[in-house]
Amino acid sequence: MGASAGIGGLIIGIAMLVVFTMAISAFDAQVATGLDAIESASVPDPSFTIDDVNLEQHVIHEVSMTAGNRGTGYVDGILRANVGSDECGGFSATFSTTGGEIDVGNVVITNHGFCPDSSTPTWTIYDSSLVVQTPSSVANFSAPVFRQYIYANITNQGEDFLKTDDVWVFYDGEEPETLTDSQDSTRSEILGVGTNWYSGQTIQLFWDDESSLNTEYERLAFTAGPTTLVRSTS
């Protein structure tokens, strides 16, 4: 009798233990999923600022001249450009000479400037003291390569770093590309390589586009996750 009651109690006890175990496991599962939900909800949205966006069209990207147009009687000096009274945004390049001929391989643009349109500017060739040179035979520079330059600075104001592969750039709302892919110039801080954009970091961006293929953009938009910022070019 006593043994039977003991066995009965044991069975009931085991049954209660099973129930308790299941209750605990269900509770654990709920707590785990709840914590996961809290964790995923606590990830802050990306936060960044577009500090500035400057667009310059008809920038003199490259100057060249053909053989036989290098002139004679020149000394090392400075090249300037103008279209009418417009001085092409202060375009300036230095050059060296070999035997009085301008050495086109050593023309270094120090200020790309920007012209009012894509017409070939008038070139003025100075010596290093900014006195117009009087050569024995005048050099003729070819039509320059014009490009559209865009400069921008963006700062990550959020707590977390962002990947430049996950930030999208839109030009007048179209032609989206990742921040990484958008940068292909050596003058850009990113240069087409995906990188981390850390909290507080300012990235200098630079685009040089074929101006003949691109209209003059008015607005640049940056989208990172649910955060989108737009800035007019100036």
Place this chain on the structure above:
Amino acid sequence: MADGGVSTYIMLITALLVSSSVSAVLIQEWSSTSRVIQQQQRGIQLAEELSIDFAGDPMNVNIDRSTTPDEITFYVLNTGEHRMDENQMEILIDGQVIPSLGVSTTFVGSPTPSSWDSMVLIEIVLSNNSFDSLNNDADVSIFVTVNSEEVAGVSGSASFNSEVRLNG
């Protein structure tokens, strides 16, 4: 005394049988209840992890007048954690449902993604006769809702509503 012993045995065994069956029923009920709760929790959690958002310039949503009918193009980013199904999408422009025949989607990026994973951008081109009457700089409301692919047997949906300006 012997009778009392037998009846006690019977009562004990009956009590054991009843308690065992009640325990079995309780265990079964608790299991199914906890399964349902877990399922719901998974659904709630999944809903938290699904998200899509308008991407790009809300003041520059292209409307192409060169096509018949006119086409509106905009971009949507998967800002959630799970893969979305671009084929299970409903789009409303100013409250009007755009039939799926007038919706085409293209993945954006290089290399071009093949599925709508997290942080993948999608281009949506809408074609509908009703767009012909919209002004070039009209403000329209875009509502998009998309189903996710199944995650552990559960799927959910995400949506956004955005007021944008067309740029014709």
